[in-house]
Amino acid sequence: MSSEYDKATAFDLTGNRATVQLSADWGIGNAVNGGIIMSLLAQATSSVSRAAGGHSDVLGLSAVFLSPGTDGDGATTTDVLRSGRSMTTAQTVLTQDSERVRAFLTLGDIDRYAEPVTLNPAPPVIPGPEDCARSSDAPPGALSQSGLLHRVDIRMDPATAGWAVGQPSGNGELRGWIRFTDGREPDLHSLLLFLDAFPPVTFDLGAKGWVPTVQFSGYLHARPEPGWLQVRTRTTTVAGGLHEEDAQIWDSTGRLVAQSRQLASARF
Known part of the structure; x- marks a missing residue:
């Protein structure tokens, strides 16, 4: 049986164009979460690249969010810009009634680049998931405004x-x-x-409300092993209603498998 994530990232591909369905089930307020959109773009781009004889594993994604994704039909269009022996570069655009996201992606064979590990930052030492605050215990008002919180289990240090x-x-x-x-x-x-x-890191500074992403760059380093993922997000600069947010993810073996930096709004 397909998981909710698999259903949310499903698409019908014809040539370089995919028809998709964004769902408020993965929303925060009235907007569909940018992370589920990027996962969908990655999978659609992977399929187009593979069909064109290119690579299928996303190594890096840089996206500009032009307008919030909303519940309903959409389409992606992928252009393979270059396909070499070791990497493929592509551009994918998501549209609904207007352009929502424009992303540039670098694809390759992730297993080729996962080893050997020369430097791997250790995850922070925190309590185990059973000893952390559960997202399912959030106030009913917060849960009702975020379908995402029903589909990902977050345990906060x-x-x-x-x-x-x-x-x-x-x-x-x-x-x-x-x-x-x-x-x-x-x-x-x-x-x-x-x-x-994760919740916006600016919440730890007293920010309130929705924190929309303006620009995002993410890098994938290895296939994660089964089990819980450990996450750390940080910000060092907040000014003029904008901030940068850095995220790191370790898998259950302690391997850093992904990291990102994004520019986003901050409301106080």
């Missing part, structure tokens, strides 16, 4: 969860664990969802 009870630490860092609620194991392209699924 208590040391970085004070914002949830009105006591942000002011450090600009969140730490914790994440996995799919229905038990589906993570795979390579789902890491793009998990990079953008």
Whole structure:
């Protein structure tokens, strides 16, 4: 049986164009989560590239979010810009009634680049998932406004969860664990969802409300092993209503499998 993630990232491909269905089930407020959109773009681009004789594993994705994705039909159009022996470069655009996201992707054979590991930052030492604050315990109002929180299981390190009870630490860092609620194991392209699924890091600085992504760059380093993923997000610069957010993801073996940096709004 397909998981909810697999259903949300399904598409019908004809040539370089895919018809897709964005779902409010993966939304935050009225907008569909950018992470699920990037996972969908990665999979559609992978299929087009593979059909054209190119590579199928996304190594890097840089996206500009032009307008929020909404519940309903959409389409992606992929142009393979270059396909070499080791890497393929492509551009994919998501449209609904207007252009939503424009992304440039680098694809290759992830297993070729996963080993040997010369440098791997260790994950932070935090309590296990069973000893962390659960997203399912969020106030009913927050749960009703976010379909995403019903589909990903987030466990927040208590040391970085004070914002949830009105006591942000002011450090600009969140730490914790994440996995799919229905038990589906993570795979390579789902890491793009998990990079953008944590609460906004500016909540730890006292920010309120929706924090839309303006620009996002994500890098995938290896296929994750089954089990919980450990996440750390941080910000060091907040000014003029914008901030940068860095995210890192380690798999159950302690291997850094993905990281990202994004520019996003911040509302106080």
